Amino acid sequence: MAEIKAEGLTYVYSAGTPFEKTAIEDVSLTIGQGELVAVIGHTGSGKSTFIQHLNALLTPSAGRVLLDGEDINRDKYSRRDVKRRVGLVFQYPEYQLFEETVYRDIAFGPRNMKLPEGEIDERVREAARFVGVDEGLFEHSPLELSGGQKRRIAIAGVIAMRPEVLILDEPTAGLDPAGCAQLQENICRYREETGSTVLLVSHNMDDVARLAGRVVVFDHGRVVMDGSPAEVFSHAGRLLEIGLNVPRASELALALRKKGVPVPEDVFTHERLLASLLALREGRPC
Amino acid sequence: MLKDITLGQYFPGDSVVHRLDARTKLVLVIVYIVALFQAQSWLGFGLVTLVTAGCVAASRIPPKTMFKGVKPMLFIIVLTAMLNIFYTSGTPVLPGWIITWEGISRACQMVLRIVLLISGTFLLTYTTSPIALTDGLEMLLNPLRRLHVPVHEMTMMMSMALRFIPTLIEETDKIMSAQKARGADFETGGLVQRAKALLPILVPLFVSAFRRADELAVAMESRCYHGGEGRTRMKQLRMGRADHIALFLGAAFLAAMIALKRLGL
Incomplete structure (x- = not known):
């Protein structure tokens, strides 16, 4: 089991200098086992700072982070331990690749965990399979591959540690549409097969609407909305106000409502929008 | 930090x-x-x-x-x-x-x-500010141009170096965080082990520094930068x-x- 709980989390950058800035303020959130949560927010809304607290890379200025009820910042050992249990994939993770071969780069995490060679090998192959990296690439240098492949290898490097919670900061940023779709499919499959909790930071609301079971919205360092995609995207106006996009379908539904077409508020996928429009045309309730 | x-x-x-x-x-x-x-x-x-x-x-x-x-x-x-x-x-x-x-x-x-x-x-x-500082330095050293000292080029390099210190620090910070998230350990072990532990930081840092230098050169050239000859300033001292x-x-x-x-x- 892995339940992550943040209690009154506050973080202040460069405290005591003219550059002091409160990145997140009093964030309380519980993420249950096996959830797929999307974290959305404007650039600088504090979402990246928030996720870095979840594996003790940042120590909160105030508040606590609990993993299965235990404070992860308890001591040096708990802080190290949590990095294995909560895997964090940064934005543009391909910039962290450094080894001579793809295989060794994926094995970096498991090797740091001081696992036996046999187990490392097993994990590397498993992680590569999850992200769709062919074993034929294992002996290549990671630096000579394409951007999309580099991204996959970097993600595999975190998955190889078999974290109970996987956090991905904009995993699809800068990928082509086909690459995006494939990576999302990989992430979903990973979650289904391993039952791990997945946290996804994203700007792409269409993806969020399609994938996530729960959406958390950050604005100015605070959680301003938290609920199912249907709940969150029914406040399309409010989301646009804080400078976020909404799924295309929501946008369209909002525009239709303004024109007087009674599309229900909880429409946020293309399928639902189509269904409700068809229903309206035939005069049925939707 | x-x-x-x-x-x-x-x-x-x-x-x-x-x-x-x-x-x-x-x-x-x-x-x-x-x-x-x-x-x-x-x-x-x-x-x-x-x-x-x-x-x-x-x-x-x-x-x-x-x-x-x-x-x-x-x-x-x-x-x-x-x-x-x-x-x-x-x-x-x-x-x-x-x-x-x-x-x-x-x-x-x-x-x-x-x-x-x-x-x-x-x-x-x-x-x-570093920009004002290098501008000031360039103007103070201007007489040396007579002796064919490339004053503008030197101060330009200096201001670029200064400009990229925070960027590189930030980059180092990011790479360190990413490697720490993969279980890298920079704090314990003997001297040799610690030096070895720096490799996962230095390789990506160099790769990105070269990439950045390349991009900067292209960006400057595409804005017609050609050295100090006849260059004017937005902020006059x-x-x-x-x-x-x-x-x-x-x-x-x-x-x-x-x-x-x-x-x-």
């Missing part, structure tokens, strides 16, 4: 010192250093300390920040003090002791000199009345220090 390094960081503000022309401040710092090394007696050191304190107060930089800058030099300061205390001959503090009154006095003066030197030069970088007064005060200060030294006070 790496970001907390204050060494030579610019603190934006709007004090008298901030508003002075970069050229004035550069000249004044040189004057200050020369004056500082004229000080031989407690009277001289007292005067320099007073002037430094006055400048810091006028700059509205919190004294705490100034001391933070001195901290990295603590080792050198302590070492200098020790050497002076133990290796100066004179009257012993107690009969038979190696420590002398002269030694203690010399040590105090040396420490004061180093601290003042650091504070004075840091005041320049704290109150002057201008000397005002405050600058003339400051330069005059600096000259007076230097004269006073030289006079003190000549008089043997």
